[in-house]
Amino acid sequence: MQVRGLTKTFPVATSLLERWRGGPRRAVQALTDVHLSVRRGETLGIVGESGCGKSTLARCLVRLYDPDEGSVRYGGEEVTALRGAALRAYNRRVQMIFQDPYSSLNPRMSVGQVLREALSVHRMRPPAEQEARVQELLTLVGLPQSAAGRLPHEFSGGQRQRIGIARALALEPECLIADELVSALDVSVQAQVVNLLLELQERLDLTVLFVAHDLRLVQHLSHRVAVMYLGRVVEVADTAQVFGAPRHPYTQALLAAAPSLDPARRTAAPALQGELPSPLNIPSGCAFRTRCPQAFARCAEERPALQPLPEGGEVACHLYSPVTSGAAPGQLDKVTP
Numbered sequence: 001m002q003v004r005g006l007t008k009t010f011p012v013a014t015s016l017l018e019r020w021r022g023g024p025r026r027a028v029q030a031l032t033d034v035h036l037s038v039r040r041g042e043t044l045g046i047v048g049e050s051g052c053g054k055s056t057l058a059r060c061l062v063r064l065y066d067p068d069e070g071s072v073r074y075g076g077e078e079v080t081a082l083r084g085a086a087l088r089a090y091n092r093r094v095q096m097i098f099q100d101p102y103s104s105l106n107p108r109m110s111v112g113q114v115l116r117e118a119l120s121v122h123r124m125r126p127p128a129e130q131e132a133r134v135q136e137l138l139t140l141v142g143l144p145q146s147a148a149g150r151l152p153h154e155f156s157g158g159q160r161q162r163i164g165i166a167r168a169l170a171l172e173p174e175c176l177i178a179d180e181l182v183s184a185l186d187v188s189v190q191a192q193v194v195n196l197l198l199e200l201q202e203r204l205d206l207t208v209l210f211v212a213h214d215l216r217l218v219q220h221l222s223h224r225v226a227v228m229y230l231g232r233v234v235e236v237a238d239t240a241q242v243f244g245a246p247r248h249p250y251t252q253a254l255l256a257a258a259p260s261l262d263p264a265r266r267t268a269a270p271a272l273q274g275e276l277p278s279p280l281n282i283p284s285g286c287a288f289r290t291r292c293p294q295a296f297a298r299c300a301e302e303r304p305a306l307q308p309l310p311e312g313g314e315v316a317c318h319l320y321s322p323v324t325s326g327a328a329p330g331q332l333d334k335v336t337p
């Protein structure tokens with residue numbers, strides 16, 4: 001999957017009075033010029049503070065949202081242009097699994113009925129083969145065969161997540177997009193569901209996008225990690241590189257603020273300072289500059305593009321980009337918003 005220049009804004013409701021006065025139409029800038037590649041068969045973790053656009057990105061990738069600008073290509077096909085049957089086929093190949101599958105499970109349908117319905121609607125199996133496939137799916141996600149006859153409310157949170165995963169797998173997807181899949185679960189159950197995802201990813205050769213704010217889980221599960229800040233990808237690299245030698249000052253601060261990470265691998269960077277700016281009023285240049293201990297004049301003037309690093313990975317930070325203007329990283333004149 002290749003994402004290029006993806007931008008998504010949400011208009012903010014303005015009062016009649018404001019409109020009558022000719023006030024500006026305001027919009028939340030949820031994604032700005034996002035570039036990202038997902039390789040076949042890998043797990044890509046997407047991390048960042050709440051509100052940085054992770055869910056909006058995930059939703060744009062499955063066309064729950066249409067982006068304002070930019071392109072998403074999957075296997076060479078332009079996803080943003082898909083309509084009708086082609087879009088349905090794409091949504092079968094690229095499945096989203098949500099934090100709360102309970103809200104999308106019909107409380108009066110048994111798990112067996114839920115899975116059979118998925119198989120029938122998408123014509124995955126003829127009726128005669130559906131029963132065997134349901135049993136197979138339950139085994140795949142570690143649920144007992146007896147689960148088929150039970151209703152969703154009879155299961156715990158972790159088991160319901162397994163049902164959600166089984167329903168997604170019923171459509172034999174190539175790619176799963178898991179948005180905060182385990183955030184609502186207890187820590188011990190989180191580990192079980194995440195390990196299940198790891199096992200399935202390897203066994204079925206799935207491509208997985210794992211959207212989460214829990215860095216521990218992302219580190220455990222992902223081959224590569226993309227770090228987002230205020231609607232932009234600021235760093236993307238192999239997991240070992242992101243966690244062992246983070247380059248972007250935001251990634252460094254994010255890791256420094258995560259208490260549960262291995263202290264030996266923690267950076268000496270100061271934890272995150274100050275408030276996240278409003279997505280209605282994103283700072284000019286580098287959006288992180290107002291909280292960055294290393295910001296200099298150029299950061300306010302020019303938005304850093306994602307640049308490849310010699311050691312692999314990409315970072316969007318002027319500390320690593322060739323100097324084109326007079327300002328240099330040596331000039332640490334802290335910039336105000």
Ligand SMILES: Nc1ncnc2c1ncn2[C@@H]1O[C@H](COP(=O)(O)OP(=O)(O)OP(=O)(O)O)[C@@H](O)[C@H]1O
Pocket residue numbers: 010028029030048049050051052053054055056057213279
């Ligand atoms: N449907 C919507 N209408 C208006 N604004 C929205 C909508 N969805 C998201 N936003 C805004 O877009 C920005 C990005 O939100 P998004 O949910 O994608 O972030 P996130 O990183 O997934 O956050 P979280 O971890 O809290 O879910 C936020 O400022 C949010 O308030």
